[in-house]
Amino acid sequence: MRGIWMRSDDGRLRLTVLGGYLGSGKTTWLRHQLHAGSFGPHVHVIVNEAAETPVDDALLGQVTLLAGGCCCCVGQGALIAALRRICNTRSQIAAARMDAIVLETSGLADPGAIVAAIQGDPVLVNHILLAETLVAVDALHAVSQLTTEPLGRRQVGAADRLILTKTDACAPADLAALRATLAMLNPVAEVTAAILGETVALPLLPQGAKAAILLPLSDEDGRGPILPTQVQVGLDIDWSAFALWLSALLHARGDDLVRVKGVIRTPAGRLLLQTVRRVVQSPEILPDRPDQGQDNRIVFIGRGYRPADLDRSLHQFLGRPQPAPSG
Numbered sequence: 001m002r003g004i005w006m007r008s009d010d011g012r013l014r015l016t017v018l019g020g021y022l023g024s025g026k027t028t029w030l031r032h033q034l035h036a037g038s039f040g041p042h043v044h045v046i047v048n049e050a051a052e053t054p055v056d057d058a059l060l061g062q063v064t065l066l067a068g069g070c071c072c073c074v075g076q077g078a079l080i081a082a083l084r085r086i087c088n089t090r091s092q093i094a095a096a097r098m099d100a101i102v103l104e105t106s107g108l109a110d111p112g113a114i115v116a117a118i119q120g121d122p123v124l125v126n127h128i129l130l131a132e133t134l135v136a137v138d139a140l141h142a143v144s145q146l147t148t149e150p151l152g153r154r155q156v157g158a159a160d161r162l163i164l165t166k167t168d169a170c171a172p173a174d175l176a177a178l179r180a181t182l183a184m185l186n187p188v189a190e191v192t193a194a195i196l197g198e199t200v201a202l203p204l205l206p207q208g209a210k211a212a213i214l215l216p217l218s219d220e221d222g223r224g225p226i227l228p229t230q231v232q233v234g235l236d237i238d239w240s241a242f243a244l245w246l247s248a249l250l251h252a253r254g255d256d257l258v259r260v261k262g263v264i265r266t267p268a269g270r271l272l273l274q275t276v277r278r279v280v281q282s283p284e285i286l287p288d289r290p291d292q293g294q295d296n297r298i299v300f301i302g303r304g305y306r307p308a309d310l311d312r313s314l315h316q317f318l319g320r321p322q323p324a325p326s327g
Ligand SMILES: [Zn+2]
Pocket: 070, 071, 072, 073, 074, 108, 109, 110
């Protein structure tokens, strides 16, 4: 692996952009790499989530959170402003040691647009060196995503390095087909693999695998844009009834609902709930801490429904009136 943590020779801050489709394993990878010190001791992490309230802040330690909009498009101004502030602090305060920035983009972001915005900023260009664009690729779901989602293709195309995740759960023939597909989309990207965030060797793969057939796609495919929605659930929510509702919803609408994520307070503790398409990831118990207004807010990322529909469906299912509307 390249020394992505090394200081740049000219004193500029090295910026690594970490992208990848919703549920591709970006956060898991970043948490592990930060813990392992891969970005050096003085790293500033910027996390952008497309939903209004990010839910990963508990997981990363010292970070700048950019909430309220995807920083490749609507949140681009906020990202540039945050980077300028960080550069200012670094140049004005000698004690503010900082060697690197890692930007974890939202799953809806096109890393290429972010890189272009940073490179085009007349101030940042003097302070920031774009070190590498990393894109996490979910080995289990990537081929189907790349078949239907123009965004997935743009993300792969923007990568300097592709990090294949969940490779241990992927059959060698499928992994070989994925690699061929990725090579077609981005023949220059280095390809590595990681399992639960830890870098592992790519398995030996069968020769001669064929790339998936990717038909041209327009962003206007009639299904509408993918957008985040939040649903607030009460602290007294019946957890098993909620789980039943969620599985029914994923069963019926898993193709439209690309991601569900939230922290829910349950009798067993604070539970991090995540789904990717129809797959519900095993819930993770988070360290207990006082509610900072983000618990029991569940973010749904998908399309083809109105935010109010989700709220109504859930509360009808639970057989109780809706709480006051939220974000
Ligand atoms: Zn965007």
